[in-house]
Amino acid sequence: MRLGCRYALAMSDIDRRTFLAAGATAAVPLMLKSTPASAATTRGDWRREARRAGPVVISSGNGLPAVTRAMEELQRGADPVDAVVAGVTLVEDDPGDMSVGYGGLPNEAGVVQLDASVMHGPSHKAGAVAAIENIRNPAQVALRVMRRTDHVLIVGAGALAFAKAHGFKEENLLTERAREAWLKWKENLNTDDDWLNEEQHLERDARAEMAEQLGIPWHYGTIHCAALSSAGDVGACTTTSGLSYKIPGRVGDSPIVGAGMFVDNEVGAAGATGRGEAVIQSCGAFQTVQHMAAGLEPREACLKTLQWIADHTKRRSLLTGAGRPNFNVTMYALRKDGKWGSACMLPGGSFTLHDGTEAKRLRSTPLFE
Numbered sequence: 001m002r003l004g005c006r007y008a009l010a011m012s013d014i015d016r017r018t019f020l021a022a023g024a025t026a027a028v029p030l031m032l033k034s035t036p037a038s039a040a041t042t043r044g045d046w047r048r049e050a051r052r053a054g055p056v057v058i059s060s061g062n063g064l065p066a067v068t069r070a071m072e073e074l075q076r077g078a079d080p081v082d083a084v085v086a087g088v089t090l091v092e093d094d095p096g097d098m099s100v101g102y103g104g105l106p107n108e109a110g111v112v113q114l115d116a117s118v119m120h121g122p123s124h125k126a127g128a129v130a131a132i133e134n135i136r137n138p139a140q141v142a143l144r145v146m147r148r149t150d151h152v153l154i155v156g157a158g159a160l161a162f163a164k165a166h167g168f169k170e171e172n173l174l175t176e177r178a179r180e181a182w183l184k185w186k187e188n189l190n191t192d193d194d195w196l197n198e199e200q201h202l203e204r205d206a207r208a209e210m211a212e213q214l215g216i217p218w219h220y221g222t223i224h225c226a227a228l229s230s231a232g233d234v235g236a237c238t239t240t241s242g243l244s245y246k247i248p249g250r251v252g253d254s255p256i257v258g259a260g261m262f263v264d265n266e267v268g269a270a271g272a273t274g275r276g277e278a279v280i281q282s283c284g285a286f287q288t289v290q291h292m293a294a295g296l297e298p299r300e301a302c303l304k305t306l307q308w309i310a311d312h313t314k315r316r317s318l319l320t321g322a323g324r325p326n327f328n329v330t331m332y333a334l335r336k337d338g339k340w341g342s343a344c345m346l347p348g349g350s351f352t353l354h355d356g357t358e359a360k361r362l363r364s365t366p367l368f369e
Ligand code: ASP
Pocket: 219, 220, 221, 222, 240, 241, 242, 243, 251, 252, 253, 254, 272, 273, 274, 275, 276, 277
């Protein structure tokens, strides 16, 4: 189902409140296959309007502590990229969040491999690490890559060596809870791993179902966080342990600049969580920022990217019988004028927000019901 017909009907009260709070133009019909005429006439208008700038912080649904901490940092005058890294560090350190940092679910070999990226609006610099092991705060390492090297992305053993050179301590990131979940997964491994033969490629993806039957966690899971300072500067970060039980060395969208997060200091920031392969193949965060630059409100920009992903998902195992994606992706967007929004492919996505007065968790708008 295309967004245009589903959209108005699907708005719940919370969506409406979110929409109005974000100052979005709710009456504007969406025509996602092309630039809406309404957007064309208002293109760039938000840049000329009086700015209701930051501080504002947006994060994924697991980011309540992150937005709170990042806002404290912003209010103390911190740079937005330092603020978001301080925020996500709390979640990386939390063994209860099995999607990020310490306590994250491991790869197929039982090793926790982490990915993270950061981007700083004013300098338009980015830094990232991928498949880094034994370092619980990859977002902080990504920040060092950005600030202390001429590179953007360092992976694997090189990333670990770089982190150690900068004084990060190696430690075992596999908690007992994560190890037990992985062991159960491994003991029950059959054809439901990530290695596909040509036939399986065409079948339904049964991994989530298998995990549910076993009663163990299996997920895509990540924290994205973006901030707008009161000076109007933007910073963003995405950090993750990635897809559970992934093939060793698999890298998702989170450390890929333009996929898992992107910042244009003239426009705003965007980020993604969920099926990283889909986000990489759509340049999801970059695309979302471009949609905002073209005049779309943040939430509409997220929805347009998700529609693009849906339109370009061809593999049968990733589609429902109705031909819609069977996986979730949630997009988050924060515009330079302080407006924000989030949307998800399927119901269930959520995001957190701090507008300078309170931190709250809100429902992302689903593209498909
Ligand atoms: N996007 C992450 C990845 O694919 C996982 C997630 O956000 O759930 O590695």
